[in-house]
Amino acid sequence: MSTQRLPAEWEPQDAVLLTWPHKNTAWNWILEDVTELYEALATVIVDYADVIIALPADMIDEVYGRLEAMGAPMEYIYLYPCDSDDTWARDHGPLTVETENGFTLLDFQFNGWGSKFPHQKDNQLSQQLFALNAFPYATIAAQDWVLEGGSIETDGQGTLLTTSSCLLNKNRNPNLTKDDIETRLKAAFGVRKINWLDHGYLAGDDTDSHIDTLARLCPNNTIVYTACDDEQDEHYAELKKMEEQLKTFTNADGEPYRLLPLPWSGPVLGRDSDERLPSTYANFLVINEAVLVPIYELPMDEDALEVISQAFPGFEILGIPCNALIEQGGSLHCITMQIPEGVLEPL
Known part of the structure; x- marks a missing residue:
């Protein structure tokens, strides 16, 4: 049994953590739109937690100035x-x-979702931040x-949910079997049970069906999930199979x-194409x-907020317009990474 826990x-x-958009990212064609989204997001996040921003050195003064001009409390934003x-x-x-000794940052290999996109710099980003003392009360362990x-x-509390189409894809860890991956997941994250979703996808997604676009674990043994009620839609059959499989899962x-x-x-x-974008509320x-x-x-935005409020009683539920984000195939959860309490300040 692993003594560490995610x-x-x-x-x-x-x-x-936010990694800021810049002209050398895939956002260059809508850079101003997506930058404004990031700025608005940072000012919302900072009401609830500190914000760590990773960005090119030559952008620090500009981004600091823009956030400060928006009234953001800059003592809680680290660039x-x-x-x-x-x-x-x-x-x-x-x-x-x-862990038994505090917190450890697990720095996994990132290969651009199966070598689909440039990734060498991103694969070093956690180490870059650690070297800059962004996480003063944690150690780091390369995976x-x-x-x-x-x-x-x-x-x-012992359960992990994932998709076989991503984790078992030969473009990730071609030399590892499903059993190998299960063993590693259990050791890394302190889980006892892994639920593998074998169905579900979204058109426009580049990740080979990340779980955070399809089904999310919530408090009180609840799962919210992407459901399709249009029998004519290309997703209907797969998401119906996903729903049926979710009904069989236990913690x-x-x-x-x-x-x-x-x-x-x-x-x-998409704004410049007729290709579908992965407009998921699960993210x-x-x-x-x-x-x-x-x-x-x-029109269904309000319904989505209502469902998520049922899954998170007592939480404030805030809608964040993400039209610009899905132009590049991801949404809100995809651009953020939470850092647990005890990593920036001692418990």
Whole structure:
């Protein structure tokens, strides 16, 4: 039994990591739009947790000035000069586990979701931040296998949820079997049971079906999940199979889940193309007493906020417009990584 544990996202946090967009990222064609989204997001997050921003050294003064002009409390926002390829902090950021001796940042290998995109700088980003003392009360441990934060969900109590299409994909860890990966996940995160989803995908997703776009663990043995109610939609059959599989899952203690379906957005198309974008409501971020939910200027936005409020009683539920983010295939959870309480300040 592992003595280290990956906390659930709804446990107390010190900070949230953002990797800032810049002209050398894939955002260059809508850089101003997405920068404004990041600025607005940072000013919301800082109401609930500190904000760590990784960004090019030559942008620090500009970003500091813009956030300060927006009234952000800059004593809770930390800007660190880092080289990055892109902005998906959920996947290149550290996964922080609680150990007998404090906290350890697990720095997994990041290979651009199976070598689809440039990733060498992003793969070094956690080490860059650690060297700059961004995480003063944690150690860091390099891992020798590929894993992205968006590909796993945990309740912090022994159960992990993931997708076989991502973790068992030969573009990640071709030399590891499913049993190998299970053994490593259990050791790394202190889980006793792993639930593997074999169905579910979203058009426009580059991650080979990350769990954080499809189904999310919530407090009180609850799962919210992406559901499709349009029988004519290309996703209908796969998401129906996913729903049926979720009904069979139990947690590490053998208890079935309370399942809450999220509304289906219908087709959302790219601004410069007729390709579908992965407009999922499942890609929310939990920060201390709040849940930030991606919304897309659609009629079903309000329904999504209501479902998530049922999953997180007592939390403040805030909608964050994320139309710009899904242009590059991700949403709110994909661009953030929470840092547990005790890493920036001692417990």
